Amino acid sequence: xxxxxxxxxxxxxxxxxxxxxxxxxxxxxxxxxxxxxxxxxxxxxxxxxxxxxxxxxxxxxxx
Amino acid sequence: xxxxxxxxxxxxxxxxxxxxxxxxxxxxxxxxxxxxxxxxxxxxxxxxxxxxxxxxxxxxxxxxxxxxxxxxxxxxxxxxxxxxxxxxxxxxxxxxxxxxxxxxxxxxxxxxxxxxxxxxxxxxxxxxxxxxxxxxxxxxxxxxxxxxxxxxxxxxxxxxxxxxxxxxxxxxxxxxxxxxxxxxxxxxxxxxxxxxxxxxxxxxxxxxxxxxxxxxxxxxxxxxxxxxxxxxxxxxxxxxxxxxxxxxxxxxxxxxxxxxxxxxxxxxxxxxxxxxxxxxxxxxxxxxxxxxxxxxxxxxxxxxxxxxxxxxxxxxxxxxxxxxxxxxxxxxxxxxxxxxxxxxxxxxxxxxxxxxxxxxxxxxxxxxxxxxxxxxxxxxxxxxxxxxxxxxxxxxxxxxxxxxxxxxxxxxxxxxxxxxxxxxxxxxxxxxxxxxxxx
Numbered sequence: 001x002x003x004x005x006x007x008x009x010x011x012x013x014x015x016x017x018x019x020x021x022x023x024x025x026x027x028x029x030x031x032x033x034x035x036x037x038x039x040x041x042x043x044x045x046x047x048x049x050x051x052x053x054x055x056x057x058x059x060x061x062x063x
Numbered sequence: 064x065x066x067x068x069x070x071x072x073x074x075x076x077x078x079x080x081x082x083x084x085x086x087x088x089x090x091x092x093x094x095x096x097x098x099x100x101x102x103x104x105x106x107x108x109x110x111x112x113x114x115x116x117x118x119x120x121x122x123x124x125x126x127x128x129x130x131x132x133x134x135x136x137x138x139x140x141x142x143x144x145x146x147x148x149x150x151x152x153x154x155x156x157x158x159x160x161x162x163x164x165x166x167x168x169x170x171x172x173x174x175x176x177x178x179x180x181x182x183x184x185x186x187x188x189x190x191x192x193x194x195x196x197x198x199x200x201x202x203x204x205x206x207x208x209x210x211x212x213x214x215x216x217x218x219x220x221x222x223x224x225x226x227x228x229x230x231x232x233x234x235x236x237x238x239x240x241x242x243x244x245x246x247x248x249x250x251x252x253x254x255x256x257x258x259x260x261x262x263x264x265x266x267x268x269x270x271x272x273x274x275x276x277x278x279x280x281x282x283x284x285x286x287x288x289x290x291x292x293x294x295x296x297x298x299x300x301x302x303x304x305x306x307x308x309x310x311x312x313x314x315x316x317x318x319x320x321x322x323x324x325x326x327x328x329x330x331x332x333x334x335x336x337x338x339x340x341x342x343x344x345x346x347x348x349x350x351x352x353x354x355x356x357x358x359x360x361x362x363x364x365x366x367x368x369x370x371x372x373x374x375x376x377x378x379x380x381x382x383x384x385x386x387x388x389x390x391x392x393x394x395x396x397x398x399x400x401x402x403x404x405x406x407x408x409x410x411x412x413x414x415x416x417x418x419x420x421x422x423x424x425x426x427x428x429x430x431x432x433x434x435x436x437x438x439x440x441x442x443x444x445x446x447x448x449x450x451x452x453x454x455x456x457x458x459x460x461x462x463x464x465x466x467x468x469x470x471x472x473x474x475x476x477x478x479x480x481x482x483x484x485x486x487x488x489x490x491x492x493x494x495x496x497x498x499x500x501x502x
Binding site for chain 1: 341393
């Protein structure tokens, strides 16, 4: 059993969710794809991306 | 004699107002048509026969008095809980905010529009009601998640539908079914009783066959007039990468032809930090999707279940970074709107995918169609801006293609001007196309 499977099974067990091998195979595929994309966010320079309030109903206020 | 559901929504409202057609006659014709036509597309799996009659007796004499529409399964109705494409009552029965706006305009909710289960998918294949099929070719997907709304309108079962859009869920199926789909500005209507209330992405969507009908329904939703202006002479921006470059060549060519026909001033523009937008959208989407009850989780399809389970594992550390990117992209978009009126690109990378094999080949490779569908559409959801998919003709295989127009916050009226302009310069040839099923 891989580390991913161990970790995933433990996480789901804690949440009371039963998973089978088919579930885990699909989950691993989706998770790997998502993580690859999400890790782009680890590489941003926080100084270039300041934390700012977001009001989705309107255009952002001019700075 | 023309069948009442072959009239536009505004013609239906006018005919009732002038006494040429009664609300009861229109309802009966609508129920009959759903019964005749829906078996092969499964757009409207729940029909309110008796309750529709009751609604007529109680409807106010608003601008849409007596006009039947369908409502996506994401909105609570006074007589029915919202199930979100599952078998479970997920939001208790009640008058949801978007429903109230339409009710007050006098519409009759004749049925529930099918949808992709939990709204998590752009094909409409997975639903407790069964898949929704495309009226142009039932072997193809209607799209999702609001595929029941768009398939029902395209098949002329109803002239309008209340949909929703969390990552293209109104625009994608509108493009695939050849109808108009308008995603409203985030938060522009009350969200109570609507699944979108739990997210920062979702907005109600309006589906109709042409811009005039969409304008009428949207004005009712927003409870304000949407004055019509000329849509000629607009300045539109094209973002080549990835929105034009990574789509099927025929789709791009048809969209380009529509822009030429529109005669708009087209320029290439760049949205700063756009390359991070999809990651920011994904991080927030995962954080907000959550997990439904264990009972619901056990009931959904294997792909939906896997998406939800995978989301549980995603590290939360990405969320604050995603929010910083989201803020930056909103500023970038606002800056672009200082130089152009709208942004334009193909709504979907290909025509409707096959129900049996929802994978498509685009320049970047063979992918499950959800990935590029969401990529083409999620900028509006990430930023809160409104966007519309406009039918602009058919592919060689006789499947609809849609052009997406994304506008500044609150620009719904101008987006409809753009759609109306395309109708005018095309002599309404695109919005008059009818699938064989509905001829």
